[in-house]
Amino acid sequence: MQTGQSLKYLLEARELIIGYPQRTISGPLNLHISQGDGLGIIGANGSGKSTLLRTILGHLMPVAGEVRFLGLPVNEDSLSFRQLVAVQVTDGTFFEELTVAEHLELVARGHKLGSWKSLVAEELEFFELHLVADLLPHELSSGQRRKLLLAASLIRPAQLLILDEPEQRLDLRIKAKLYDRLATLRKSGTTVLAVTHDPQLLRHSLGQALLLNEDHGELIEAAVGAQWLER
Amino acid sequence: MNDNDVSVQESEFDPQQLILRAKRRRNFSERFESFSDAYVWVLAAIVALAYLFSAIFGLIFALLGQGVAHQKMPAAVWSLQELSPILLALGAIYLLRLFLHLGPVGINAAKADWWLPLPLGLAVLRSGALRNALIVGMLSSTFVGVLWLIVLYGLAGAFHPLVAGCAVVCFVLAGVFIASVGVVVQSYGLQRLVQHWIDGCLVAIGALLMIFWGLLAMGKQWAKSVVENVGSSVLHLPTWICAATVLLVLSVIFTWWAAQRNLKITSRSLRSSGEKQQRVLGVLMQADSRSIGAPSATVLGYRRRRGRRIAANLTIAWRILVLRLIRGGYWQSIAGYLLLVLGLTATVEQIANPLSMLVFYLMVGVLLPLNLSGVIAPMLTQRQLTQHLGQPSAKLERTAALFAVIYSVATLSLLTGGLGLLGVVDLSNFWWWCAAVFAGSLGAAAASLGHAQRNERDWESLLGSATSDTSVAIVLYGELSTLVRAVAPLAPLFSMILSPDADIPWPLWVISLLFTLPALRLIVGRKF
Numbered sequence: 001m002q003t004g005q006s007l008k009y010l011l012e013a014r015e016l017i018i019g020y021p022q023r024t025i026s027g028p029l030n031l032h033i034s035q036g037d038g039l040g041i042i043g044a045n046g047s048g049k050s051t052l053l054r055t056i057l058g059h060l061m062p063v064a065g066e067v068r069f070l071g072l073p074v075n076e077d078s079l080s081f082r083q084l085v086a087v088q089v090t091d092g093t094f095f096e097e098l099t100v101a102e103h104l105e106l107v108a109r110g111h112k113l114g115s116w117k118s119l120v121a122e123e124l125e126f127f128e129l130h131l132v133a134d135l136l137p138h139e140l141s142s143g144q145r146r147k148l149l150l151a152a153s154l155i156r157p158a159q160l161l162i163l164d165e166p167e168q169r170l171d172l173r174i175k176a177k178l179y180d181r182l183a184t185l186r187k188s189g190t191t192v193l194a195v196t197h198d199p200q201l202l203r204h205s206l207g208q209a210l211l212l213n214e215d216h217g218e219l220i221e222a223a224v225g226a227q228w229l230e231r
Numbered sequence: 232m233n234d235n236d237v238s239v240q241e242s243e244f245d246p247q248q249l250i251l252r253a254k255r256r257r258n259f260s261e262r263f264e265s266f267s268d269a270y271v272w273v274l275a276a277i278v279a280l281a282y283l284f285s286a287i288f289g290l291i292f293a294l295l296g297q298g299v300a301h302q303k304m305p306a307a308v309w310s311l312q313e314l315s316p317i318l319l320a321l322g323a324i325y326l327l328r329l330f331l332h333l334g335p336v337g338i339n340a341a342k343a344d345w346w347l348p349l350p351l352g353l354a355v356l357r358s359g360a361l362r363n364a365l366i367v368g369m370l371s372s373t374f375v376g377v378l379w380l381i382v383l384y385g386l387a388g389a390f391h392p393l394v395a396g397c398a399v400v401c402f403v404l405a406g407v408f409i410a411s412v413g414v415v416v417q418s419y420g421l422q423r424l425v426q427h428w429i430d431g432c433l434v435a436i437g438a439l440l441m442i443f444w445g446l447l448a449m450g451k452q453w454a455k456s457v458v459e460n461v462g463s464s465v466l467h468l469p470t471w472i473c474a475a476t477v478l479l480v481l482s483v484i485f486t487w488w489a490a491q492r493n494l495k496i497t498s499r500s501l502r503s504s505g506e507k508q509q510r511v512l513g514v515l516m517q518a519d520s521r522s523i524g525a526p527s528a529t530v531l532g533y534r535r536r537r538g539r540r541i542a543a544n545l546t547i548a549w550r551i552l553v554l555r556l557i558r559g560g561y562w563q564s565i566a567g568y569l570l571l572v573l574g575l576t577a578t579v580e581q582i583a584n585p586l587s588m589l590v591f592y593l594m595v596g597v598l599l600p601l602n603l604s605g606v607i608a609p610m611l612t613q614r615q616l617t618q619h620l621g622q623p624s625a626k627l628e629r630t631a632a633l634f635a636v637i638y639s640v641a642t643l644s645l646l647t648g649g650l651g652l653l654g655v656v657d658l659s660n661f662w663w664w665c666a667a668v669f670a671g672s673l674g675a676a677a678a679s680l681g682h683a684q685r686n687e688r689d690w691e692s693l694l695g696s697a698t699s700d701t702s703v704a705i706v707l708y709g710e711l712s713t714l715v716r717a718v719a720p721l722a723p724l725f726s727m728i729l730s731p732d733a734d735i736p737w738p739l740w741v742i743s744l745l746f747t748l749p750a751l752r753l754i755v756g757r758k759f
Contacts, residue, residue: 060499076347076498077498079350080350082349083350093344094344094345095341097250097254097257098249098250099253102249106345109249111349111350112244
């Protein structure tokens with residue numbers, strides 16, 4: 001397996017056209033993302049932000065072009081891809097019989113983290129879920145379920161962290177803590193890719209923005225992207 | 232990046248153990264609730280099968296016109312029993328097509344979100360999904376096969392129990408074989424191509440039927456003996472023993488192949504198949520069978536673009552209804568039913584009899600309101616539409632009622648006209664027929680309005696939320712009342728079919744009109 005250190009880019013999209021066989025949504029897009037970069041994906045509703053994420057993750061086939069992770073085509077079946085890429089989807093589903101803590105245990109033990117008990121406790125503390133650690137998903141509020149999804153994506157080590165509107169349904173305090181943490185993660189070498197509508201996230205935690213506009217994408221500075229979102 | 236999970240050693244940590252541990256932790260009441268849910272569904276399935284058994288027998292009794300004189304149709308060249316093997320072949324082909332649409336190997340959304348992305352060997356996850364696919368294949372094939380056996384029993388009058396036993400074994404093996412073929416096709420990502428072939432195969436079966444029908448109509452004796460031999464072969468034990476042997480060999484080979492290929496199915500395919508399975512289960516629970524036919528993406532894309540010109544000059548409410556009818560594919564089940572009725576009546580011996588006609592009208596009386604209610608439901612239940620469209624709810628309801636009446640008149644007129652052209656119903660009392668069709672249409676419209684107004688159409692939640700026998704009875708009463716409302720206004724039509732020369736007794740008109748009042752009230756726009 002090749003490592004990220006030996007390659008110029010962690011993630012690349014070449015002449016990527018996203019969409020479905022009957023309908024192209026956006027493209028061609030060209031992206032070059034290095035280790036420790038932060039990219040916010042912004043755009044109007046229906047511009048293809050989530051579709052782009054799903055294509056990068058390999059959940060959807062590109063209409064044309066390709067996405068490469070560590071120099072090789074994205075392959076969700078690859079063990080290393082699953083080890084190195086962490087994902088938080090918009091509206092995740094849950095095992096109805098597992099508690100909040102057990103969901104985090106599943107991820108931590110699945111990634112063979114030795115000190116999983118303390119890591120689970122830390123995440124519960126960080127997202128202020130410790131009081132509901134033993135509750136089942138259907139007993140949580142939508143905001144708490146959201147926090148559980150974020151905790152699951154952050155409890156495990158990753159070279160690439162992909163987030164779909166992480167700001168949704170979070171209170172201001174948790175949002176601020178999360179944005180700080182994302183900035184710290186970037187400094188330690190984790191690449192962050194996030195679909196967002198929050199200018200604060202762009203300014204604070206991400207360096208660049210990809211503005212998806214009708215049928216093309218435009219790379220801009222995070223501050224410019226934040227201004228676009230504020231308009 | 233090329234270290235696929237297939238080659239990975241199974242990790243010590245098994246997510247399944249964590250899930251099982253959580254399940255075992257449930258208290259007695261939760262376990263009992265889970266057990267009672269399963270128990271209710273098994274019980275409901277047994278009761279439904281018993282009713283289905285009676286309904287099929289009733290249907291066959293009517294189609295064969297037991298004790299009633301039938302008309303000799305010039306184009307009726309074969310019997311129902313001679314056609315029954317075709318029915319079985321079609322059942323198997325449709326099952327394979329459905330399985331290809333469903334995956335058949337898929338995982339649910341929770342597993343796709345939480346388990347699939349873990350860097351573990353996924354053999355446990357995959358083998359569980361394969362096992363589920365094989366079990367579903369076995370059960371669904373057996374279900375279809377047993378229904379077919381009931382039909383055969385009704386047609387043949389009797390057959391040896393050994394034949395039935397051997398046939399059931401064949402259905403079980405066929406289910407395993409079909410599911411395994413589906414898994415192999417899925418692993419190569421060839422579902423669309425094979426579905427395309429299956430569509431071609433269905434066209435070929437149709438063409439073959441037409442050719443044989445032509446040969447029989449021309450009096451070719453060899454064709455007659457082929458059809459008779461095929462029709463009677465299903466009653467002989469050696470046929471089933473031979474089929475069971477072939478299916479056993481095929482299912483062993485394909486199950487082994489499927490187990491090998493299962494490891495090659497991509498995560499993307501597992502995830503998308505799981506989504507499709509959830510969707511199909513959802514529509515089944517809403518008693519909406521439209522997506523079971525698994526129309527291809529091309530067909531759906533084409534359907535979504537249709538109807539724009541037809542609806543262009545209509546008012547917004549009418550446009551919504553017409554586009555729902557066309558793009559939702561609602562019209563297809565009614566059109567298919569009408570074609571089937573006319574085709575069977577014209578080409579199959581004994582079906583041209585008054586009892587069959589009665590059953591055909593009865594069935595359209597049930598099918599039509601169910602079909603229509605799906606089209607008009609948003610007009611009656613989604614209150615926000617009044618704001619979006621800027622129209623009062625009474626006006627939307629009236630539009631929905633008028634649409635329901637027009638659609639019903641068209642359907643019943645086509646059925647009556649078609650049967651009249653075939654000469655099976657005597658249309659000499661033309662105006663009485665018109666009046667009876669109109670009354671029946673008003674009744675179908677009234678029933679569809681009633682059915683659509685009950686917002687909740689999900690059978691799982693309807694029966695699941697019924698906490699006592701009384702609430703189950705209320706749910707069933709609601710459905711029964713729809714059925715009565717749909718069928719009672721057809722009384723004058725029934726009278727004209729059974730006694731074409733006699734006048735329609737006035738109490739039948741009274742009953743019919745009583746049940747049409749809800750539709751009339753909505754159309755006129757006031758209570759009376």
